[in-house]
């Protein structure tokens with residue numbers, strides 16, 4: 001059993017932060033890796049990336065958006081409550097080496113994951129430019145934390161309620177046009193955002209890593225549920241990823257596969273609140 005030691009509602013009650021006591025995982029986990037949790041005995045297993053950790057206190061932080069049955073159930077939990085299983089670290093850590101100037105692009109809840117990766121790139125000695133976007137001001141998360149990590153930070157909102165109006169790709173295009181020292185772009189967010197970031201960086205020939213989020217079941221490379229096509233080859237996101245070279249990812253196939261169970265997911269949420 002794993003205890004929730006802190007709960008924080010971050011954005012209009014739909015993005016929640018849990019600090020969970022998990023000393024063994026906190027000791028080992030690195031930026032970009034994830035856990036799979038099961039809230040109770042009959043619960044489904046869902047993957048969530050670790051947004052931060054405190055190795056000494058034995059705490060891991062997860063930040064999740066309430067989108068369906070399990071995340072809605074998690075929202076109803078409080079400090080002191082227990083989660084049945086937390087398994088991890090899973091996946092490969094982000095390759096945060098010293099390479100010079102990097103641009104970290106995050107959208108929506110993706111900023112939670114990006115923040116941990118951006119911190120690793122900063123600690124490795126890179127000049128970190130952050131671009132983070134949200135639908136509107138209310139949905140923006142971790143602004144102060146990103147400000148502390150990034151040497152420059154641009155914020156966009158789709159509706160212009162905060163920062164620059166528009167999508168993250170607009171300031172990214174400006175940076176790519178103005179600077180020739182950008183060695184890497186790392187993008188984490190909705191699939192369509194990552195696809196558009198890669199379309200742009202391909203044009204400027206800048207290497208771009210993306211963090212993929214297919215449906216996962218076991219998280220250990222056994223079930224094949226998380227298969228993605230990269231460079232025309234089948235890869236398992238849970239063991240080969242979640243980070244891949246964006247210019248080689250078949251985003252359209254990922255979008256199709258992730259929409260396969262929309263009806264079942266809706267039904268299971270409706271059934272659970274009846």
Ligand SMILES: Cc1cc2nc3c(=O)[nH]c(=O)nc-3n(C[C@H](O)[C@H](O)[C@H](O)COP(=O)(O)OP(=O)(O)OC[C@H]3O[C@@H](n4cnc5c(N)ncnc54)[C@H](O)[C@@H]3O)c2cc1C
Nearest residue numbers: 046047048049063064065068069070071213214215216265
């Ligand atoms: C490696 C990885 C890391 C992730 N990290 C985060 C994170 O840090 N924060 C966050 O908010 N979300 C994260 N996600 C997505 C998160 O796992 C889903 O939002 C969650 O599983 C939804 O479950 P649900 O029952 O609430 O919703 P459902 O109604 O069951 O599903 C809603 C949507 O969530 C996705 N989803 C559902 N089940 C799974 C599953 N077993 N595996 C993967 N995706 C699923 C699908 O796209 C689905 O359409 C991550 C996904 C992956 C693969």
Ligand code: FES
Nearest residue numbers: 217219221224238
């Ligand atoms: S989740 Fe089963 S192979 Fe990756």
